Amino acid sequence: MQLFLALFFLLGIPSGAPEIHSLKYFYTGSSQVPNFPEFVMVVLVDELQIEHYDSNTRRLVPTQDWVNEAVDSQFWDRNSNLALEHQQWFQPNIELLKQCFNQTGGVHIVQKMYGCEWDDETDEVVNGFHQYGYDGEDFISFDLKTETWIAPVQQAVPTKHKWDKDKAKMAFDKNYFTSFCPYWLKKYVEFGRSSLMRKDLPSVSLLQKTPSSPLTCHATGFYPDRADLFWKKDEEELHEDVVRGEILPNHDGSFQMSVDLDLSGLQDEDWGRYSCVFHLAGGQEVSKRLDKRDIRTNWKTNDGGLDTGLIGGVLGVVAVLVVIVCIIGFFVYKKKHPKGFRATNTSETSSSSGEDPAVKKGSSEEQSMLKTSA
Structure with a gap:
């Protein structure tokens, strides 16, 4: 519904x-x-x-x-x-x-x-x-x-x-x-x-479809929809190489959104300088530091096994909504x-x-x- x-x-x-x-x-x-x-x-x-x-x-x-x-x-x-x-x-x-x-x-x-x-x-x-x-x-x-x-x-x-x-x-x-x-x-x-x-903070995940795909920061379960999601480098908000998604509804009345970061050219030693930040109206925040070990993928997990259902399960929900929309x-x-x-x-x-x-x-x-x- x-x-x-x-x-x-x-x-x-x-x-x-x-x-x-x-x-x-x-x-x-x-x-x-x-x-x-x-x-x-x-x-x-x-x-x-x-x-x-x-x-x-x-x-x-x-x-x-x-x-x-x-x-x-x-x-x-x-x-x-x-x-x-x-x-x-x-x-x-x-x-x-x-x-x-x-x-x-x-x-x-x-x-x-x-x-x-x-x-x-x-x-x-x-x-x-x-x-x-x-x-x-x-x-x-x-x-x-x-x-x-x-x-x-x-x-x-x-x-x-x-x-x-x-x-x-x-x-x-x-x-x-x-x-x-x-x-x-x-x-x-x-x-x-x-x-x-009411105000609910989301769960925030780092997702990547393929090794060459942009890195997606996905926040879901927040309420209300007056919120922002963005990437930061050394505490400064990034505006280049970033693609923001729209806020979409979840089945339970909460909301989800995502923001992509282009990883091409990013040096290994710089990974720790990046973080994804969710900001809810009223000042509450959730921050997630960029760490390769936390990235969930559609091509492999950190132990080398396949994880084909992950992004299909999370981003697939977004895809279905977008198609219907x-x-x-x-x-x-x-x-x-x-x-x-x-x-x-x-x-x-x-x-x-x-x-x-x-x-x-x-x-x-x-x-x-x-x-x-x-």
Whole structure:
């Protein structure tokens, strides 16, 4: 289940300082993706997945035990039905967009992301965001500060003009991002604070695939994702001959990352001058000195035996995530320009209804985007 999180971590929205909390909702409808549901919805608080729904199970479920304490007993039934409504309009969206692009097959993705950020110390709403995309490319997004829709592609301009003129909807959207969404974010933070504010240090390993491969420093099991991993030489951080990897999610909600160091030209007597350092937000660190005896390889162990399963087991997890991420588009909306897109209304419920703001009923907004853009 946590592999779905790999779809959503390069969206370009910063995690923020420790006192900034975020609530994010992701919908992904897909076509012809092997071994992947046609529709997936996940809810994240401070990058931690708390709810999940997909078209295979057709059931919205908590992925953190404390979420049950924040909702009423009918919450999951009510919102599972609403999630099913969203599932039913994602597939027609894909078919419409395929027609717009004269596409007959292949992998296609329709996506939606929205949410808000709130400052726990000042009690201010820091940001609200609402974005749509097709096949990895931005289609249209809402700018809360200017209260206008932004069309990064020409095909979205008609939709932008139509939605900008709808003042009633605009007022409701503003209220959603400044009131309703923060209401649920505060509620989730209240009940999940102990989990959300936890800090876990990782295990750090030195890995090398072949004798000529770069040396990988791999850190896994840390939380939260506000962290850094880097190589140092004589206490000075290295920027040359270093390749940083992205922070990726683990199945248990923790995170992993890696940083490669080019060993070509490194003299034996200099090995002890290098170290890999993991730094977690708040100042906690883990440091591992470069030592040949500590390097785990895919070609031999220190006693000369084969160790073919090691990097395949550790870095292989990363490889699987990357493959899935590439197939789905990694939810960064950066590949193709859609001519049509049917959006979901963000303006149906009140905080007293008990409905999660992630799951909303469809509205005329969906149809208006189709008619305007297609």
